[in-house]
Amino acid sequence: MSRAKRVTIADIARLAGVSPGAVSFALNGRPGVSDQTRQRILEIADRHQWQPSSAARALVGSRAGVVGFAVNRPARTLGTEAFFTDLIAGAQSSLAARRIGLQLVVVPTIEEEIATYRRWRSANQVDGVIVLDPRDEDPRFEALRELPLSAVVIGSQESADDDPASIWLDDADAAHTLFDYLAGLGHRRIVYVSGPGEFQHTRIRSEVLAGLASRGVVGETVVTDFSPAQASAALRTLLSRAERPTAIVFDNDVMTIAGLRVAQEMGVAVPAELSLASFDDSIVADLVHPSITCLTRDTFGLGERAAEFLLDQVDAPEVLPDRAGPRPVLTVRESTARPGA
Template identity: 60%
Template sequence: MVPNKRITIADIARLAGVSPGAVSFALNNRPGVSDATRKRILAIADEHGWVPNSAARALVGSHVGVIGLVVERPARSLGAEAFFTDLISGIQSGLTASGAAMQMRVVRDFDDEVATYRAWHSSKQVDGVIVLDPREDDPRLDLISQLRLPAIVIGSHPAEAGRPPAVWMDDAAAAHIVFDYLYALGHRHIDYVAGPEEFEHTRLRAEVLRSLAEDGVTSNITFTDFSAGRAATVTRQLLSGRSVPTAIVFDNDVMAVSGLRVALEMGVSVPTELSIASFDDSVMAGLVSPSITCLSRDTFELGELAASRLLQQIESTEPIESIPGPTSTLAVRESTSPPRISRER
């Protein structure tokens, strides 16, 4: 055999002294060969590092052993977000037992994401996909359903009829955990530096804050691109107005750290003059000074659940049920306290 040449089923058949059909039965754990022959074939395949040819399997309608994940975020800032680091690690952990791999693509916008799903489906590159950041009346979910591409949505509620199943977390309830805590501390001017407005979880969080107007809370909501630079700009603007907030909540830990830095640069004491909180937790949020109060949830477990559910959906001929994801708790740290100094200008 030529060194470094990919071993084929025909090669294994020759070495084992059996037909290629017998090798196929053994490698795919199908009946038709004796236990002794199966063990001999598997030992030869393992010895020579045989792996299935994904392209060939796709042509005959078999699984290719790959799932897809598309992320619409600025590529420069993606690596800094602990949420994605933990989520991707969890997904990989959830795939380990099956031997499946993950193909990830970072895209610039919504149209690129839709084009990616179409390309993956037409070329049979993936068996299914995990969908992030659902929108209201999300056309991606309609497309995925039309393509009959197995999918799991990481979202804010169970799937509607005819939509892919979800691993979901109640983002409205989670928002209440953060905003109600600040309200209980005595804050009545709470601003929210959010991600893109079209994302469902962002909209739900904003609606919860707006609802506190009935209880006398003044608020400003600014939608951004999740980046540290944009968070810094918005924080500087909020702290430079005539009436500044006593608390600011950021959509992720990177934005919160950026906002904290701006506040300290401007001579605003945290938490004496300004409380800061985040909807994403991370090691970084706990190490900065003052450490940042965050909504905490097991994002690694979320990734594991999404991966395992997607593998189940790939094997099922019917839509599986949506399931709740990890529960959210509030990690209270040094960056929040009752408002003690008014900063009216």
């Protein structure tokens, strides 16, 4: 195919062996084709640098009726985290009530996430995107401004000037709730086993823990990739020290349960010798023994609010003011106690 010729939907249909209608469904993120066919069509469109014409865009209207959500997390961890299941279910519940679709992709890097936004915008596949896990000086925000593409960030603090609007949960307050509780129990050697260090919430939680030095607490952050495997490896290392921590807080419930298994494997009694806690809660955290002390938040409600906020942002000519997300509360269960209790 000549590079000088502009690739059309008919060309893509011929190369994919499908009808032009199927190509249109695939490129616009609409139902009507299988996932396998959709992927084949999108790969062909990318390979030949297909771009929708301005005339075609005008004919179909300015709205795609779809919201995008590109998740930059290891794919192997998503199926185990109740946080994502609840968040997506909440967003889908809100969107379905307005007959809006949700296009979800899992990407391996932040560069691929930005590339996904560019593809969605160029093909008019989504009206806006939900952005997760903000970083300090996040390169995604500049890309979203340049496209431009409506966005709402699920973040840990209020957004900076010129950044997309944020539905935010005060992670500093949440971290104080959990770390202060452990310090109040008398723990003076506390470790935070986090996800990736570049995430804003990791920095905020680590800073709160470091700030407890004024109360005589020796705090430490161990960075992982959110996986149970790395959480387990981190705990084996921590419990092999001559001077062990007396309390360990994990970023999510699955990591905490993996840590609990390691403690049992090494004969360390929870909570008599070691207190464990999590920044995320789920039904599983209440079913294991000992049950896990967690920060409990309405993640389903967060997904609902984020989706509603994004639809409002799509309709607005300017960036809307930030909104507060559901405030987490501490749920104390069997996995925490005074040191040596």
